[in-house]
Amino acid sequence: MPALGGRGPSYRERVADALRAALIAGELRPGEVHSAPALAARFGVSATPVREAMLDLAKEGLVDTVPNKGFRVTAVSERQLDEYTHIRSLIEIPTTAELAGTADPVALRALRPVAEEIVASARAGDLIAYVEADLRFHLGLLALAGNDHLVEVVRDLRRRSRLYGLTALAEQGRLEASAEEHLEMLDALLARDTEAVRAAMTRHLGHVRGLWAGP
Structure with missing residues (x-):
């Protein structure tokens, strides 16, 4: 720490x-x-x-x-983690997909250093830095939709989550590949490819749920 x-x-x-x-x-x-x-x-x-x-x-x-x-x-149950993932999917997938047609390209490009920080943290095995940069990226992306309450709902869901699988993923050398999904999302957003964004975000949240597991 x-x-x-x-x-x-x-x-x-x-x-x-x-x-x-x-x-x-x-x-x-x-x-x-x-x-x-x-x-x-x-x-x-x-x-x-x-x-x-x-x-x-x-x-x-x-x-x-x-x-x-x-x-x-405190502990978090598998049912709670499923519920958190479901709510995040309902909010983040359509919201992020819509940004492909509405977000300012300059604002999207401003998030690239944060996405690269996620990758660098994964490469270094710094899990706390990874989580902090990941939070800034996703909340920064959602903020582009202009709905502050939506951002706070997702912030609260993420605070309640647990990513116990991060350590194993880092030890297996797979965390960097997961981190690179953030760059993939940005590229799809800048290309205005709504379906590619939707697919990338859906896959990303699926990977996240795989990491949300009990001890």
């Missing part, structure tokens, strides 16, 4: 974002209990912002507080 330096009003939010990414990537597993001081040592920060961030995650249902011990990572 990378160290987080610096201060400022967004410091607590940055710690919370990194913790969410660690949860989603499966680096913090269901049932594990973590104390704020122990997590702070992994982040290279003081315990206070970690404790505050974990309280934020508790409100989101990602962890439970354990008196005098810290925080326990």
Whole structure:
């Protein structure tokens, strides 16, 4: 888990974002209990912002507080993961396909560095960076549809997800191929190929669900 330096009003939010990414990537597993001081040592920060961030995650249902011990990572059932995938499919596939005919090419090209960051993170085996860049890419893409509420719904679904299969995929050398699907989607969008976008997004979400699995 990378160290987080610096201060400022967004410091607590940055710690919370990194913790969410660690949860989603499966680096913090269901049932594990973590104390704020122990997590702070992994982040290279003081315990206070970690404790505050974990309280934020508790409100989101990602962890439970354990008196005098810290925080326990909550589990996600297979049924919940299926439901999350179904809702994401209903939202993201048609929305992304529509962008093939409406999105500003300049705005689409601006997402290419983020897609390349996903690939670079996959190549390096940095799962937390992969999850964070993947979130920025997909939410940035959906934001081009101009519906802020839709973006927040997908953000919440992604926060509740788990990608325990990322570690195995990285160890097998297959994570980079999955990451490159983001570049494929961008190319199809820039080519104004609605059906290619729809097919790429459908396949991508299918791969994602394959990674959403219980411990």
